[in-house]
Amino acid sequence: MSLLILILQVSIALLALPVYVFDFFGLWKSVSQRIFPYIMAKFSVIYNKKMESVKKDLFDNLCDFTGPSGELTLLEIGCGTGANFKFYPRGCRVTCLDCNPNFQTFLSKSQAENDHLKFERFLVAAAENMSQVADGSVDVVVCTLLACSVTSIQKVLKEVLRVLRKGGAFYFLEHVASTDESSWICFFQKILNPTWKLILDGCDLRKNTWKDLEGAKFSQLKLRHIKAPMKNNPISPHITGYAVK
Template sequence: MSATTGFEVHRARGPFNAAFFSVMGPVIELSLRRHKERVFAGLPSTVVELGSGVGANLRYLRPGSTLVAIEPNAAMHARLRASAERHGIRLDLRDRVAERTGLADGSVGTVISSLVLCTVRDPAAVLAEVRRVLRPGGTFRFVEHVAAPAGTPTRALQRALRRPWGWTFEGCSCERDLAGLLRGAGFAEVVIEPFRLHGPFIPFNPQIAGVART
């Protein structure tokens, strides 16, 4: 485990996730694109992203923009750098966890994330960190998967797969009430739209997309 990031890159799981999202990312993106296009519309020239992975969201930045990428999984870094170069994005890669970005108070206009808050150790701490680094009027734009309602078949499947799913996907939890955490995180305004994916990744359902403002 890195003393700096507090994140341990598993010798098998880290490279597997980098390869998996490189191959399957475009498939997942087909279901998420219209929601991302809405919440990521009009991104400024400098954006902070939590868990940039292999660069799935670079397409939503204008060429010549700067992405401050908070990405502790070193197995993702080579693919992320290559993707940033292809998209014409200046990459400021930070090998840190989302709970401790190292950014100054009130120094950021926009933070984005997608399919990341499910994997962090402490999502409430991450949201507090986002509020800390955002300047007044700043936005946190997100597309995340959340727990299905209790008693539904999807929730039963999420619970049944909890341990193997979490181990495979870097601690990913399918049972987090991220909408509730966002609404209780102290943002001035939180707008959330729930939706469902159409595809084979049933534990990824349901999803939320939205914007939180300071």
């Protein structure tokens, strides 16, 4: 089976040969950063339609974590196009963070469409190093479809714990590796992953993000595995939930 997977991986790589050539000469990263926001802008609309009930359920209790100020302060890491804004409660103070500055145009559009929120600032930074955010300064951190592409989820979670106040919460919704090694989804994840990661800005189909969350120093973890309503899609295995500092 491993030989078959390797043959199929090479076959897919050959179909994407121009991208591999660009990457070899160090040109693909800059090209990818410019086109990825356009891809995500289209994808986010489709994803939100399919996952609307999941997101509503996930963010339903955000207000439970409102801090002493009486206003919910929320940091969204890997904010992308702002696809989550409509699910946040009225009056929520939102700080956005993303390592790709090219999302700014799409983010501004989403902010204008969601005037029930109070937008603080947009930070261009990696989630592994959020030094611009003070220790214990936010009630909630939100992360959706980001863990797949970060270099170190352990470093991200360490930063999340640093910026959260005591009793604050980390909300997550992430696609992950299939836990059923005999499934077709697992098979397709394995053959697609090398080229998928290259084309889609480091997105890894085989991340075991739930293990990192279980190993992090949260006082509570509410996590469940779900299958997103995307038939035979390699990103259909998901985890969702929240963790309390």
